[in-house]
Amino acid sequence: MADSIPTTALLHSSTLITQGAEAKVYRTSLHPGGAPVLLKHRFSKRYRHSTLDASLTRARVVGEARALLRCLRCGVSVPGLRFVDAANGVLGIEWVNGRSVRFLLGSGDEGEEADGNEDGVVADEELLAEYGVSKEALMKMVGTEIAKMHLADIVHGDLTTSNMMLRHPSSISDLPQGMQQLLLIDFGLAYTSSLTEDKAVDLYVLERAFASTHPDSSPLFGRVLEGYKEKMGKEWTAIGRRLEEGKLVACPHGQVDS
Amino acid sequence: MESFAYPHFSSTVHVALFVHVTNAAKLKARIVRASTLEGTEGQVEREAVNFAFVDARLVTSVLHIQTAITQALLAAAQNTLRTKTVHSEVIWALNPSNNITEALRRYGVSDDTTALLVIRIDPLNPSGVKSRMSAAVEGTQVPMSQLASLTDWVSVKKYNKLNVDPVIREAQNNPAREHHLIDNIVVSLVAMKSVAA
Numbered sequence: 174m175a176d177s178i179p180t181t182a183l184l185h186s187s188t189l190i191t192q193g194a195e196a197k198v199y200r201t202s203l204h205p206g207g208a209p210v211l212l213k214h215r216f217s218k219r220y221r222h223s224t225l226d227a228s229l230t231r232a233r234v235v236g237e238a239r240a241l242l243r244c245l246r247c248g249v250s251v252p253g254l255r256f257v258d259a260a261n262g263v264l265g266i267e268w269v270n271g272r273s274v275r276f277l278l279g280s281g282d283e284g285e286e287a288d289g290n291e292d293g294v295v296a297d298e299e300l301l302a303e304y305g306v307s308k309e310a311l312m313k314m315v316g317t318e319i320a321k322m323h324l325a326d327i328v329h330g331d332l333t334t335s336n337m338m339l340r341h342p343s344s345i346s347d348l349p350q351g352m353q354q355l356l357l358i359d360f361g362l363a364y365t366s367s368l369t370e371d372k373a374v375d376l377y378v379l380e381r382a383f384a385s386t387h388p389d390s391s392p393l394f395g396r397v398l399e400g401y402k403e404k405m406g407k408e409w410t411a412i413g414r415r416l417e418e419g420k421l422v423a424c425p426h427g428q429v430d431s
Numbered sequence: 432m433e434s435f436a437y438p439h440f441s442s443t444v445h446v447a448l449f450v451h452v453t454n455a456a457k458l459k460a461r462i463v464r465a466s467t468l469e470g471t472e473g474q475v476e477r478e479a480v481n482f483a484f485v486d487a488r489l490v491t492s493v494l495h496i497q498t499a500i501t502q503a504l505l506a507a508a509q510n511t512l513r514t515k516t517v518h519s520e521v522i523w524a525l526n527p528s529n530n531i532t533e534a535l536r537r538y539g540v541s542d543d544t545t546a547l548l549v550i551r552i553d554p555l556n557p558s559g560v561k562s563r564m565s566a567a568v569e570g571t572q573v574p575m576s577q578l579a580s581l582t583d584w585v586s587v588k589k590y591n592k593l594n595v596d597p598v599i600r601e602a603q604n605n606p607a608r609e610h611h612l613i614d615n616i617v618v619s620l621v622a623m624k625s626v627a628a
Contacts, residue, residue, distance in 0.1 A: 178508075179439045179440045179504070179505060179508045180439075180505070182438070182439035183439040186438070186439060203497070203498075203501060204435060204437075204494070204497045204501070205435045205436055205437075207494065207497065208494070234626070235626040238622075238623040238626055239623070239626070239627075239628055241619065242616075242619050242620065242623060245598070245612075245615060245616050245619055246593075246596045246597075246598060246616060247596070247597055247598060248596075248597055248598030248601060253615040253616075253618055253619045254618070254619035254622040254623050255494075255498065255618065255619075255622050256498075256501065256502075256622055257502075257622050257623045257625060257626055258505055259625065259626050260509060265622070267615075348611065349605065349607035349608040349610075349611045350605065350607070350608065352608065352611070
């Protein structure tokens with residue numbers, strides 16, 4: 174006899190991949206013989222009142238699903254939706270065979286302490302060669318994808334190099350020509366906004382994430398901005414100005430990386 | 432006919448694809464009549480057409496119909512069905528609006544339907560499903576892999592309101608890419624139907 178709650182039974186039959194503060198991530202197959210799917214389970218938080226917890230969990234699953242659909246319709250490269258059970262806090266999305274940008278830049282995956290000298294982490298040049306891109310090209314792709322998202326008035330809310338993935342070349346050959354290799358993921362904090370301020374903050378968050386995760390990040394982030402500028406066109410002027418102003422407020426003593 | 436086991440839903444789902452269907456109008460009339468028949472005769476007749484009949488031209492992939500089936504199974508298990516049966520829920524899940532009549536008219540069997548997906552969802556996994564499908568539908572059963580060649584992409588785009596989407600307009604000149612993108616969007620639409628804006 175299977176578990177009485179189908180989604181719980183489904184989670185029990187899945188493989189746990191990783192756990193964060195908000196959710197557990199599993200790999201499973203929804204249909205017999207079907208493609209693998211990633212399940213993101215926002216488990217209940219005992220420290221919250223149960224009623225509040227249920228409504229918050231539901232609202233976040235719904236928000237993430239809607240943001241992903243909006244991205245798909247606007248041509249932002251994101252994984253597709255495969256399963257939604259908002260009542261139980263479970264979101265099923267397309268499995269992407271690839272690596273996070275953070276990993277590809279040689280800083281390991283989130284959770285594992287990365288150190289270029291340790292044996293565990295492969296030299297990033299080798300990794301990038303396996304994926305068939307240069308570091309510069311990768312950074313430009315990141316900038317272009319973020320620009321596409323901002324042009325669709327979607328603000329990610331948590332841009333880090335962990336929340337971007339590059340498909341492995343072996344899984345691209347199954348896709349039709351012209352499909353994006355880079356994907357943005359984790360839209361749990363995303364919202365829609367057309368405000369310059371919100372988009373500039375999105376970029377600022379990413380810049381800080383670069384600075385704290387990757388050594389010598391300044392030229393890397395510069396490449397990201399180049400790709401971003403190119404795609405944004407004339408909308409860049411206002412966002413760029415806002416980004417500069419924001420840095421001055423955050424670091425008034427001129428400690429901003431050039 | 433193909434059978435998919437969903438152990439976590441304690442269900443087995445049987446799906447068959449029919450082409451060259453010649454009795455669509457009669458089948459539709461029969462389903463409507465069965466719903467109002469009384470007594471034992473009504474029960475027998477309802478069991479004979481106890482399937483989801485889906486217009487195969489509007490289904491873009493096996494994953495598309497499987498996604499509709501799992502969301503319908505989930506709604507049934509949680510007592511949140513929007514329609515009367517799990518079979519009609521599959522058809523409702525495929526249509527982007529909340530209008531049940533519209534869903535049945537577009538995605539169900541209509542007078543000029545020639546390709547049908549016939550689906551039976553049953554926890555008891557009854558025997559003889561295949562012969563009862565063949566008894567209800569006059570047509571040729573073909574492998575599910577033929578589904579892709581039957582898709583009417585123009586109608587799919589229209590019903591899912593994809594013609595205004597920038598990504599679809601941009602991919603117009605590359606059919607393989609366009610179809611891949613459309614499939615990903617419609618599968619996502621079905622998956623999130625229960626929480627759609």
